[in-house]
């Protein structure tokens with residue numbers, strides 16, 4: 001039978017709780033669908049590792065992780081102990097860049113039975129395609145006139161033709177493969193006078209190659225409002241690094257909880273191992289209490305299996321999640337979903353559902 005090598009990096013905070021919970025579900029999927037997951041645990045990319053070693057990751061982290069088929073990642077960051085930009089640029093953001101994981105896939109769907117904050121949501125089923133290697137996320141720029149009243153700081157945004165075109169091509173291709181064939185591009189070309197008009201011009205150029213795909217361009221502010229007022233009208237949404245980040249917390253919150261959403265940091269060329277994580281962070285406000293919702297991490301596992309070619313297992317995991325969430329048993333559900341259960345009770349319910357199907 002097939003075997004996949006998976007590097008497991010729990011990181012900080014609730015990453016250390018939702019990763020083991022999701023691994024139980026992945027192990028159950030492997031059992032039911034007769035493949036093997038050979039996991040190896042790594043303690044780096046965490047603030048604990050930093051405390052011991054003075055860096056977020058060892059110098060040879062890339063060499064250590066490259067041989068794996070995929071990386072299963074929790075969350076990083078503990079701003080009480082160190083600034084987030086230090087912990088994140090030293091870990092997750094470095095992985096995304098070094099492995100050139102330019103496509104960040106973040107799907108959201110409304111699961112029947114899950115209480116959502118909208119009165120009349122309709123059928124929400126969208127995929128956010130987030131550019132993951134450039135844009136607003138840079139360390140370029142500088143600070144001048146330190147500690148004077150003229151103090152100033154400049155932060156550059158980078159958009160390269162290759163970087164923009166490859167994410168747009170991915171998003172158009174994905175939209176073309178879906179029934180609605182509808183792509184929404186997030187922009188802000190009214191205020192951001194150079195990079196965003198450039199983004200829009202590349203959308204227009206790519207659109208000529210995909211005549212079947214209906215494209216809308218919306219300013220990010222209006223787009224956020226439309227996510228709330230008519231979320232079911234979106235299919236594929238493509239955005240720059242920052243806009244994609246913001247939209248991908250908003251979308252799952254509209255379907256009930258940020259804790260439900262998965263994220264795949266994908267290298268579509270498959271030269272590097274892709275990284276699968278939940279959309280949420282280390283949630284230190286609830287860490288250590290066994291109350292974090294594990295579904296985002298479980299769905300990240302499903303996304304990973306899909307990427308590895310185990311589509312039936314991925315589908316079965318999502319189906320098990322839908323069944324458990326849909327029956328709305330408060331003893332199983334976590335607090336963010338209105339339940340009284342725990343991280344482990346919810347993961348165990350999904351595991352059981354998966355094995356009994």
Ligand code: NAD
Nearest residue numbers: 075076077078079084259280281282283285286292293336
């Ligand atoms: P967060 O996503 O960790 O938490 C935001 C809110 O959502 C919190 O109230 C939290 O309790 C809640 N929440 C998040 N996940 C949940 C879950 N699974 N179940 C129930 N509730 C959940 O965002 P934040 O507070 O802005 O960031 C905390 C830390 O995580 C920071 O250090 C941040 O930089 C980092 N972070 C890391 C990643 C990552 O590693 N991929 C992603 C986002 C944030």
Ligand code: IPM
Nearest residue numbers: 076077088093245263279281
């Ligand atoms: C995410 C996170 C990261 C991002 C942070 C922690 C740097 O919010 O994965 O969505 O902005 O990419």
Ligand code: MN
Nearest residue numbers: 245246249279
């Ligand atoms: Mn984010």
